[in-house]
Amino acid sequence: MDTSASASGPAPSRRPRSVAVIGGGISGLAAAWYAKQALPDATVTVFEGSPRLGGKLAVAEVGGVRVDLGAESILNRRPEAVDLARAVGLADDIVHPATASASIWNRGELVPMPRGHLMGVPGDPRVLAGLLSAAGLKRAEAGPTLPPRSLLRVEAETDDVAVGGFVAERFGREVVDRLVEPLLGGVYAGHADEISLRAAIPALVPAYESGEPLDEAVSKILAAQAGAADPKPVFAGIRGGVGRFPAALTESCESAGVTVHRETMVRELSRTAGGWRLVCGPVPAARAHEFDAVIVAVPGAPAARLLKDAAPAAATELAGIAYASVALATFVFDDAALPAGSGFLVPPADGRFIKASTFSSVKWSWLAASGKTVVRASVGRHRETADLQREDTELAALALADLRTALGPDALGDPVDRYVQRWGGGLPQYAVGHVARVERIRSAVAAQPGLAVCGAAYDGVGIAACVASALRAAGEISTGAIGTGAIGTGAIGTGAHTNPEHP
Ligand SMILES: Cc1cc2nc3c(=O)[nH]c(=O)nc-3n(C[C@H](O)[C@H](O)[C@H](O)COP(=O)(O)OP(=O)(O)OC[C@H]3O[C@@H](n4cnc5c(N)ncnc54)[C@H](O)[C@@H]3O)c2cc1C
Missing domain, CATH: 1.10.3110.10 (protoporphyrinogen ix oxidase, domain 3)
Structure with missing residues (x-):
């Protein structure tokens, strides 16, 4: 890591010799990986504020089974995320859902x-x-x-x-x-x-x-999809959980020479004569580091704080992106009688507590192999936070009560374990005008040489779109070194406005 606070760094238009990535979610880790591929001689350093890498991708053991606590599937109809998963050693663990059918809990009835x-x-x-x-x-x-x-x-x-x-x-x-x-x-x-x-x-x-x-x-559009020469399954997963992806990516990054700092919050970002200065860590022991280029891979609000001096127009736009908070309640049963399909969605008009449920052990055969039944339910929508203010026990009880109502009183016994994971500010809201907003952010950022942004706030909330935005950001700071065969996972900047699908 560069620690010399020199104001005479290299000219920003040169190929950077040092790159900082702020944020160690899937976007930041992917950006670090792509940046290192494009600039093998450069130092690449990731700064993650929390003790854990991966952001909204996480796995944990519930009732003796490793389960995803956040994202659990990857859009497979675009290449970036699945290609990257393969490139970091997960090729043999890429799987597809056992069933593509789901239901809607509609006016008290589960309908296909x-x-x-x-x-x-x-x-x-x-x-x-x-x-x-x-x-x-x-x-x-x-x-x-x-x-x-x-x-x-x-x-x-x-x-x-x-x-x-x-x-x-x-x-x-x-x-x-x-x-x-x-x-x-x-x-x-x-x-x-x-x-x-x-x-x-x-x-x-x-x-x-x-x-x-x-x-x-x-x-x-549907006819074109159906007539595709090689129609791929829409979604992919990773055996053992999509939450394994960040760990595999981190390992590959570190083997390639990327330095990854955990528990290192970046507090300030400012321009120097030749590059960028980051102030990191807790106030009493804050440290400054200098880099030629920086990729900001954090959600809207922290990105706005970091960019307020360096790119104020981008910061104002980023501050305007609202986020929804959600919670996921995961239940593990010794046995349960679930209907066919991967789960159900709930129309908000019906006023239920839960918003959707995934029958995880039906959807993913690696979970079925555990012999347990795993069901998860999501709660919370943008601005509707009252339900999220309940204690974990109450939230889980209300979610389970809804599941029992939807599935019938005999479908689910008592769970052997349950876990409530909260994702405060988990999902950006792509409000009317979002695409134009992102264009304004990107043009304000592009005016600052050696600066790029990526993540869920921009071109799609799904993992595939996040990885694509990371590839694009790495290309932007590498001044064209990327996307010319150096990586081989697709062109930079294509598919900028993709459909962020996930179940
Ligand atoms: C409940 C839930 C379920 C989802 N399910 C799916 C799914 O099945 N499929 C799918 O494709 N997508 C899904 N998504 C969306 C997807 O998971 C996220 O959009 C994506 O993981 C976001 O990645 P990111 O790296 O852009 O941001 P994050 O995951 O938010 O990572 C940002 C990181 O930056 C760190 N950070 C913030 N500020 C600073 C700072 N100042 N200094 C240093 N570090 C900082 C944070 O600690 C965090 O680790 C889901 C999202 C949620 C919330």
């Missing part, structure tokens, strides 16, 4: 998740027959005949619109309430009437812009 939709937007509204009321279905079927953009509150400056209003205008409110809302809730823990169409479902933007009937647009 309809097929033939894109984030809840149907190609043919008739697929929603088991989910909607007769009136709701009739409205959905009539929808595409309405004129485009007639009732929408479009944000003029960014020509963006909330997913909820856009879909409701065409197919009726019930489609949003019963399908779009729970699906979007699963990704962002947010509200369909606030989440940006451009950011959350970019595949539908051409239809939004052209006024093409949505059902036709969705049908074409």
Whole structure:
């Protein structure tokens, strides 16, 4: 690590000889890995504020079984994250869900998740027959005949619109309430009437812009996916938990010569004559370090604090990104009678305590091999924090009561163990105008040579999008050294606005 506080470092436009990565979540670790690949002669140093690396990826033992406490699947339809997992030694442990079917706990009944939709937007509204009321279905079927953009509150400056209003205008409110809302809730823990169409479902933007009937647009997209030469499973997991990914990545980084500091909070970031100065650690023992380049891989609020002097316009925009807090209650049973499928989503309109449940030991065969039944339930949505203020015991009891109501009184006995994991500020909200906001952040950051940002706040909350943003950030500070065959996992800057899907 550079500790000399010289103000005459190398010119920022040169290939950096020292790189700092702030944040040791999956984005920061991936950025460090890519930076080291692109700049093998440079020193690369990761600073993680907490004692644990991995951020929202974590595994722990519950009831004698190792389970994911945060993210548990990776989008497999884009290459970055699965390729990186392979590159860091997890190739033999990449698995796919044992079942692709799921349910919706709809008006007190578990109904199969309809097929033939894109984030809840149907190609043919008739697929929603088991989910909607007769009136709701009739409205959905009539929808595409309405004129485009007639009732929408479009944000003029960014020509963006909330997913909820856009879909409701065409197919009726019930489609949003019963399908779009729970699906979007699963990704962002947010509200369909606030989440940006451009950011959350970019595949539908051409239809939004052209006024093409949505059902036709969705049908074409689904047909193209189905007709792909090598249709891949949509999701991948890692045997032993996606939470193993950061440890494998850290090990590979360290073997390649990256230095990784835990419990080292970066408190300040400022420009020097030739590079960047970081102040790290607790106030009484804060230390300054100098680097040629810096990648900021932390969520919106800490990124805003770090960038307030170096890139004030970016800091203001980052401070405007809201975050939702969520909790996951994991239950381990000796045995249980679960229905088929990987779990269920819950429409918020039904006023339940839980928002979704994953039958983890049905979904992942490596968990089934433990002989236990593992079920997890998620709680909390953006701004709806009252339920999260309950004690762990009460939160778990309410979640279990909902599970018993959904699955029937005899499905679940008493769990052998339970665990409540809280993710305060866990998920960024991609509000209307998010894509334009990110463009403004990136242009303010790009004006500062040797500075880049990556993470869940930008182009997608899913792990795959985070890894892609890390690849892009490493490319930006390496002044083109990356993406020319040095790494071989794909081009920098492609797929900037990807659909952050996870169940
Ligand atoms: C409950 C939950 C379930 C999810 N499930 C899935 C899923 O199944 N599939 C999927 O693809 N995605 C899922 N996601 C989303 C995904 O896990 C996250 O978006 C992603 O892991 C974020 O990674 P990150 O590195 O950008 O940020 P983080 O994981 O937040 O990491 C940022 C790191 O920076 C550190 N830090 C912050 N400030 C500083 C500072 N000043 N100095 C040093 N370090 C600092 C933090 O301690 C943290 O370790 C889920 C998210 C949640 C909350």
